Amino acid sequence: MAGRVEIVEVGPRDGLQNEKRAIPVTEKVALVDLLSRAGFSRIECASFVSPKWVPQMAGSAEVLAGIKRAEGVRYAALTPNMRGYEDALAAGADEIAVFASASEGFSKANVNATIAESIERFAPILKAARHIDLPVRGYISCVTDCPYDGHVEPGQVAAVADKLFAMGCYEISLGDTIGQGTPDSVAKMLLAVKNVVPVSRLAGHFHDTAGRAIANIDVSLALGLRVFDAAVGGLGGCPYAPGAKGNVATEAVAAHLERLGYHTGLDLALVNEAAAMAKAMRTG
Amino acid sequence: MAGRVEIVEVGPRDGLQNEKRAIPVTEKVALVDLLSRAGFSRIECASFVSPKWVPQMAGSAEVLAGIKRAEGVRYAALTPNMRGYEDALAAGADEIAVFASASEGFSKANVNATIAESIERFAPILKAARHIDLPVRGYISCVTDCPYDGHVEPGQVAAVADKLFAMGCYEISLGDTIGQGTPDSVAKMLLAVKNVVPVSRLAGHFHDTAGRAIANIDVSLALGLRVFDAAVGGLGGCPYAPGAKGNVATEAVAAHLERLGYHTGLDLALVNEAAAMAKAMRTG
Numbered sequence: 343m344a345g346r347v348e349i350v351e352v353g354p355r356d357g358l359q360n361e362k363r364a365i366p367v368t369e370k371v372a373l374v375d376l377l378s379r380a381g382f383s384r385i386e387c388a389s390f391v392s393p394k395w396v397p398q399m400a401g402s403a404e405v406l407a408g409i410k411r412a413e414g415v416r417y418a419a420l421t422p423n424m425r426g427y428e429d430a431l432a433a434g435a436d437e438i439a440v441f442a443s444a445s446e447g448f449s450k451a452n453v454n455a456t457i458a459e460s461i462e463r464f465a466p467i468l469k470a471a472r473h474i475d476l477p478v479r480g481y482i483s484c485v486t487d488c489p490y491d492g493h494v495e496p497g498q499v500a501a502v503a504d505k506l507f508a509m510g511c512y513e514i515s516l517g518d519t520i521g522q523g524t525p526d527s528v529a530k531m532l533l534a535v536k537n538v539v540p541v542s543r544l545a546g547h548f549h550d551t552a553g554r555a556i557a558n559i560d561v562s563l564a565l566g567l568r569v570f571d572a573a574v575g576g577l578g579g580c581p582y583a584p585g586a587k588g589n590v591a592t593e594a595v596a597a598h599l600e601r602l603g604y605h606t607g608l609d610l611a612l613v614n615e616a617a618a619m620a621k622a623m624r625t626g
Numbered sequence: 627m628a629g630r631v632e633i634v635e636v637g638p639r640d641g642l643q644n645e646k647r648a649i650p651v652t653e654k655v656a657l658v659d660l661l662s663r664a665g666f667s668r669i670e671c672a673s674f675v676s677p678k679w680v681p682q683m684a685g686s687a688e689v690l691a692g693i694k695r696a697e698g699v700r701y702a703a704l705t706p707n708m709r710g711y712e713d714a715l716a717a718g719a720d721e722i723a724v725f726a727s728a729s730e731g732f733s734k735a736n737v738n739a740t741i742a743e744s745i746e747r748f749a750p751i752l753k754a755a756r757h758i759d760l761p762v763r764g765y766i767s768c769v770t771d772c773p774y775d776g777h778v779e780p781g782q783v784a785a786v787a788d789k790l791f792a793m794g795c796y797e798i799s800l801g802d803t804i805g806q807g808t809p810d811s812v813a814k815m816l817l818a819v820k821n822v823v824p825v826s827r828l829a830g831h832f833h834d835t836a837g838r839a840i841a842n843i844d845v846s847l848a849l850g851l852r853v854f855d856a857a858v859g860g861l862g863g864c865p866y867a868p869g870a871k872g873n874v875a876t877e878a879v880a881a882h883l884e885r886l887g888y889h890t891g892l893d894l895a896l897v898n899e900a901a902a903m904a905k906a907m908r909t910g
Contacts, residue, residue, distance in 0.1 A: 525848050526820065529813045536810065557848070564809050564845035602886065 347563070347604040349595055350515070350545060350571045351377050353620055354387035354405070355420060357577030357589055367401040369623050371408040376619060377574065378412035380612035388419035388435060390426035403433040418479065422453065427467045431476070438471065439515075440464045441481035442506060444499040447490025448483055448519070461505055468510045480511030481547065485531050486523035493527075496534030504538040513543050515571055518558065521551025521588065525561040532565045545569035548590050550576060555590035556598055563602070570595060574613065575620030593617045631847070631888040633879055634799070634829060634855045635661050637904055638671035638689070639704060641861030641873055651685040653907050655692040660903060661858065662696035664896035672703035672719060674710035687717040702763065706737065711751045715760070722755065723799075724748040725765035726790065728783040731774025732767055732803070745789055752794045764795030765831070769815050770807035777811075780818030788822040797827050799855055802842065805835025805872065809845040816849050829853035832874050834860060839874035840882055847886070854879060858897065859904030877901045 354374050358365050374387045387409070388402035406417060419435035421427045430438050442460050443449035449457045464480075471478045484491075485499045503514045516535065518528070528546075535544060546562040546569070548555035559570055576591030593613050596606050638658050642649050658671045671693070672686035690701060703719035705711045714722050726744050727733035733741045748764075755762045768775075769783045787798045800819065802812070812830075819828060830846040830853070832839035843854055860875030877897050880890050 525850065526817060529845075529849060530817055533810060533814055533817075561813075561845065561848035564841070564848045565813060566809065 345604060346568065347599050347606055348383060348569045349592055349599075349606055349608065350384045350386065350569060351382045351574065351592055352386045352547075352571045352589060353377070353573035353575065353577055353592065353616075354385065355389050355418075356386065356571070357573035357575065357620065358623070359389060359578065363624065365623050367404045367408060370401065370405045373574075373616060373619055373623065374405065374409045374417070376612065376616045378410065378415050379609070380616055381606075381608040383414060383607075384416045384418060384437070386418040386420065386439065388417070388430065388433065389421075390419055390429040390433075391422045403429065406433040406435060416477070420481075421467060423463055424466050424470070427470060437477040437479060438467070439479040439481055440467060440506070440511070441483060442502050443483045443488075444502050445484040445488035445491040445494050448488045451490060452483070457502060461502070461509075464506075464509065472510055477512050478510060480506035480509075480514045481517055482506070482514060483517045483519040485516045486518055486527040487520055489520050494531075496531045499531050500534040500538050503535045503544075507539045507543065513545055513569065514539055515545040515547045515569075517547035517571075518549055518555075521549035521555065523548065523558050524554060525557050528558045529561050529565060532562060532567070536565070541566040542568070545571060547571040550588045550590045556594065559590070559595060559598070563604075572596075573620075575617040575624070577620055577624065591617065628887050629889070630852065631883050631890055632667060632853045633876055633883075633890055633892065634668045634670065634853060635666045635858065635876055636670045636831075636855045636873060637661070637857035637859065637861055637876065637900075638669065639673050639702075640670065640855070641857035641859065641904065642907070643673060643862065647908065649907050651688045651692060654685065654689045657858075657900060657903055657907065658689065658693045658701070660896065660900045662694065662699050663893070664900055665890075665892040667698060667891075668700045668702060668721070670702040670704065670723065672701070672714065672717065674703055674713040674717075675706050687713065690717040690719060700761070704765075705751060707747055708750050708754070711754060721761040721763060722751070723763040723765055724751060724790070724795070725767060726786050727767045727772075728786050729768040729772035729775040729778045732772045735774060736767070741786060745786070745793070748790075748793065756794055761796050762794060764790035764793075764798045765801055766790070766798060767801045767803040769800045770802055770811040771804055773804050778815075780815045783815050784818040784822050787819045787828075791823045791827065797829055797853065798823055799829040799831045799853075801831035801855075802833055802839075805833035805839065807832065807842050808838060809841050812842045813845050813849060816846060816851070820849070825850040826852070829855060831855040834872045834874045840878065843874070843879060843882070847888075856880075857904075859901040859908070861904050861908065875901065 416436040418437045419430040572592040572595045573589035574592045578589045700720040702721045703714040856876035856879045857873035858876045
């Protein structure tokens with residue numbers, strides 16, 4: 343076994359967003375700068391949703407302004423709507439991410455819209471981004487289980503993935519938002535999604551709530567996925583998903599992948615340093 | 627990742643059966659004796675089908691009589707019918723194996739019977755074996771692809787597995803007889819079979835014809851399988867399946883599993899020695 347596997351670092355956004363302590367901008371900048379040196383190609387570090395909703399992300403523009411941009415690294419921002427998109431652009435985001443749910447219950451709770459409505463909202467973002475060649479990543483949440491609706495049908499995930507891909511997302515990140523997926527349910531979901539989106543355009547985004555994130559990464563690897571989201575220190579979760587906590591830890595995924603013989607391009611010592619920094623930020 | 631994974635050595639039967647050279651009994655005995663020392667718990671070394679059909683197996687009784695039986699090792703024999711079963715018992719087989727196809731085309735070519743007819747033939751074997759507590763393993767061939775019928779439906783494999791398991795087979799070995807399975811097709815098949823047979827009672831039997839055996843083992847591992855068939859030296863194939871050659875090599879599987887952190891209980895040096903011996907037997 344060999345080959346390259348990329349870890350997309352989402353700790354500064356998905357991770358810190360969900361910690362209780364309000365992290366000062368300077369600390370976020372220090373974390374992103376350390377991550378930039380660790381060898382990531384993509385770091386999600388900002389979120390231009392309404393600061394009212396997610397207080398942690400209020401300083402997103404300041405973070406993007408404060409970081410030392412490393413060559414070859416794309417700094418990404420989550421944008422729920424055109425307002426967020428414009429703010430992200432103004433702040434200098436290199437790529438943006440839009441998000442939809444595979445379950446109606448979660449969509450309602452998270453963005454107060456049906457899945458179809460939430461996707462409609464992205465349309466202008468994707469159109470605008472296409473005009474300036476700005477890469478847009480699509481997140482799908484609750485790809486196996488939803489805290490409100492329970493089991494999520496693989497066909498439903500495939501339908502949302504198909505739409506996001508057709509609209510121009512260059513990659514679809516499949517999120518097990520509440521960490522309840524199993525290798526079986528993840529495999530079923532992936533087999534359905536692979537029917538509509540090339541596997542080279544898929545990423546796995548697993549939370550370790552039930553301790554199965556690595557097992558779910560393994561089955562995803564076996565089915566051809568080569569991109570995984572993770573957060574240094576295993577920070578985060580989702581404020582809108584009861585019981586959802588803990589992105590799978592970047593340092594654990596990186597060590598696992600290297601042990602399997604994959605190349606991540608990461609400096610594991612720096613990744614571990616970043617993990618320690620992230621964990622310290624948790625408590626302040 | 628950790629835990630135990632068992633390799634069932636099928637080289638002396640599935641492997642040598644399909645080599646062109648008629649292997650003398652003494653050579654087979656030497657190979658089995660070496661394998662016994664290498665740490666396998668199960669070695670398939672005999673086949674009581676009509677010697678007319680598979681000349682290589684004519685000496686099966688002599689092999690079972692000639693080997694040095696190691697403690698804790700079960701020596702298995704393939705038996706297509708009651709006559710074979712009785713011969714296997716008389717020769718001192720510790721366990722027997724019955725075989726069915728998941729595809730009608732292969733069943734017709736291999737045993738000149740429909741799948742249903744072939745399963746009916748096993749009924750008396752399984753009944754007789756139950757009375758004397760003799761373990762019976764069930765093989766299913768063509769679990770993803772058939773040289774005659776093409777793609778094989780996962781539901782068809784599950785139906786055959788369900789029947790064999792209900793009839794008393796303690797384990798079902800799922801065979802990609804022509805080595806055309808992919809991680810996707812293997813995953814689909816396994817997800818269907820796992821609905822009817824506990825994963826702890828399933829084994830994977832992959833041929834490396836297309837170079838995908840290890841990838842197929844990986845996806846099987848990710849979905850919970852912990853038993854795999856392999857043949858030292860990568861010998862064999864199937865005389866009734868055009869283009870089918872090469873069981874996955876035991877030494878390659880063992881090295882791969884150990885690298886992944888699994889314990890096989892095998893002495894890899896002895897396995898390699900057996901592989902060299904098996905390869906030499908090929909050419910005489």
